[in-house]
Amino acid sequence: MPKRIxxxxxxxxxxxxxxxxxxxxxxxxxxxxxxxxxxxxYQAHDEENRFxxxxxxxxxxxxxxxxxxxxxxxYEASK
Numbered sequence: 001m002p003k004r005i006x007x008x009x010x011x012x013x014x015x016x017x018x019x020x021x022x023x024x025x026x027x028x029x030x031x032x033x034x035x036x037x038x039x040x041x042y043q044a045h046d047e048e049n050r051f052x053x054x055x056x057x058x059x060x061x062x063x064x065x066x067x068x069x070x071x072x073x074x075y076e077a078s079k
Contacts, residue, residue: 003061007077010055011041018069019046021059044071051076 008023024039043066044059051057055076062072 005058005060005074006042006071007056007058008042010051010053010057013046013049013052017046017049019044019051019057019073021057021071021073023059042071043069044073045069046073 006021006023008021010019011022012020021042021044022039023042024037026035026037028034029036042059044057045062045065051073058074058077059071060074062070064070065072
């Protein structure tokens with residue numbers, strides 16, 4: 001089964017070897033039929049502490065590094 005790849009923005013880099021990435025998606029409201037944005041935060045493994053707040057990155061599913069960290073930063077997405 002292929003691994004999912006998501007794109008988002010780094011919102012926190014305080015922890016060692018971990019970044020928090022906010023991923024936004026757009027959905028259509030079921031009643032009003034307007035496009036609305038929904039976001040979710042993922043903790044991702046960043047081995048070299050390369051990425052800083054505001055960077056646009058791509059994350060991929062990986063083995064569990066901890067209870068909440070099951071994603072890994074692959075590379076910085078082009079802007």
